[in-house]
Amino acid sequence: MPMKKSRLWNVLTADDTKKPYGMTQTHEIGRMPEDSAAVKCTDRIFLVRVGGYAEVLDAESQMLSLADSYPAVHEADGFKTEISFAPGVILPTEFKDGSIVIGEEEFPVITRGIGEDILLLQIEDDELIVFDRSRFLLYACIKGEFICGYVEV
Amino acid sequence: MRKNRINSGEIVSPGTFEGMSQYRPPLCFELVGRTLELVMDTGYDYELTFCDRKALRYGEKGKEASEYAYDCLKADDDTYFVNFEVTGAKPRAGMSFVLDMEQSLVTANYCTVGQNPRWPRMCKPYITFGAIRREDGTLNELRHGYTDEMVGKAIHWQYGNLEVVHVYASERYYRLTQTREGMEKLKTEKPDVYERLSKRNVETIYEEPCHMIKIKDGIYVFEANEEMANRERGSGNDLFFLMNLNRMHDVGRSFGYNAEGLPENYTYGAFGEYYDASELLARESTEFIR
Known part of the structure; x- marks a missing residue:
């Protein structure tokens, strides 16, 4: 049986039966420590995996921050x-206010805004989704794995 | 924030982007500051310098290079798609490169338009291969190569404001169709488009010439020049895709003219899903003797 990472992972991958859209790692932000990796979401925002957790690199401020540092919206x-x-x-x-319903599952969520x-x-703590509202593209780090997707236009 | 109202709910609206570029991933600036020597099998060598995030310099080695605005996208960790309009070229020309830094190989498409007196908007792709000189001065003797690995497969590509199924019918031809669900959606949302597309593949099969090139396992170039579209309606573009079938998405560019008849040359991206097109694949071509 394939390993099931989390409830969110199972919903997004039909119980791990479908391989999610993969992401290309970026070399744009310089050399990463051995247990780290990064993907580019927009010209401004990069998702960085440090250990098993996702942090946000804002190219504008050159700061690597936890999602907590951005205001809830x-x-x-x-x-x-x-x-x-x-x-x-x-x-x-x-x-919804305080949650997101994906498929038939509801997940508590804090939605934060950048720009x-x-x-x-x-x-x-280790499940973060970036929603580029301009292009309707999605980027996620789920239990340390980078995947991407789209919002129906 | 852009918002509008549909039915009773407030929704977030996407931005507006050219053609089918809605789902284009962010541009890649990793090559900025690098100069690559492209040793092409045409017998000419070129230098490609990525000056900054917007401009590159390109020209024959040892001669004066010109500066062009470019887009760079990634299809794989070490495979890049670079595209630019060769501004000032007569006839009008676009240049696209697949730069495979892992194997130090390059596939190029120098595409022109305006040379066909009967169909003046017919594009003419010219695909060439070569190697990127390594830092130690050596060259890879291998080349990216034409492949039949895609033949018999079909992929439903989702570009955001456009979805199509590319049916890889043979090494030299592909067919175009829509999913059943996509057609149902068009029927209610865009009845005029539905009306036009519902006639496709009924009496005649929509088929176009193409090139399929293997870059590495799971990574392919698919080039399709819309020749039949040009003949039928006077316009059709050259489409150059770099597909990553390990991750089921692609990047690429459209070169030619837009619906308003203005020159277009833009990059895009899409998400893919294998599709069962066995019924369409089983039919005989109505356009080409095979």
Whole structure:
């Protein structure tokens, strides 16, 4: 049996039966320590895996920060859409005040804002989703694994 | 923040981007500051210098190079897609490179438009291969190569504001179709597009010439020149894709003209899913003797 990483991972990958869209590592922010890796989400925002946890590198401030350091926002509350992180797994999704419903599962979430176009969805300490509201692209670090996806336009 | 209202709910709206570039990943600036020597099998060597995030210099080695605005995207950790308009070229030209830094190999597409007197908007791709000189001065003797590994497969590509199924019918031709779900969606959301597409692949099969090139395991170039579209409606572009089938997404560019008849040359990205097109694959070509 394949290892099931988390409830969120199982929802996004149809119980680990579908391989999620993979991400390309970036070499743009210089050499990373051995147990670290980074992916580029936008010109400004990079997700950096340090140990098993995801942190956010903001190219504007050159600061590596935990998601906690960004202000909580409620601008997407009520937004209903469909998202996909794996081929053939298209999930109805609703942003609520304090939670997000993906498929049939509800996850407590703190939504944080970076600038005008980036939302950070902080689900668990080691589960972070970046939502580029301009391109409707999604980037996630889930239990140390980088994946990407899209929001239905 | 951009917002609008649909039905009773408040929704977030995406930005507006050219053509099918909605899902294009962020541009890559990793090559900034580097100069690559491209030793091409045409017998000419070129120098490609990434000056900054926006401009590169390109020209034959030992001669004066010109500066161009470029886009760079990544398909793999060490495989780059670079695209630019060769501004000032007559006939109009676009240059695209697949730079495979892992194997020190390059595939190039110098695409022109405006040379066909009957179909003046017909593009003419010219694909060449070569090696990138390594830091120790050596060259890889291998080359990226034409492949039949994609033949018989089909992939549903999601570009955001466009979705299509590319059916890799043979080493030299591909077919185009839509998913059943996609057609249902079009029927309600874009009835005029539905009307046009529902006629496709009924009496005749929509088929175009193409090139399929293997870069490395799971990484392929797919080039399709919309020749039939040009003949039928007077416009059609050259599409150059770099597909990562290990991660099921692609990056690429469209070179030619947009719906308003203006020159276009933009990069894009998409998410893919294998699709069962066995019914379409089983039909005989109505366009080409094979």
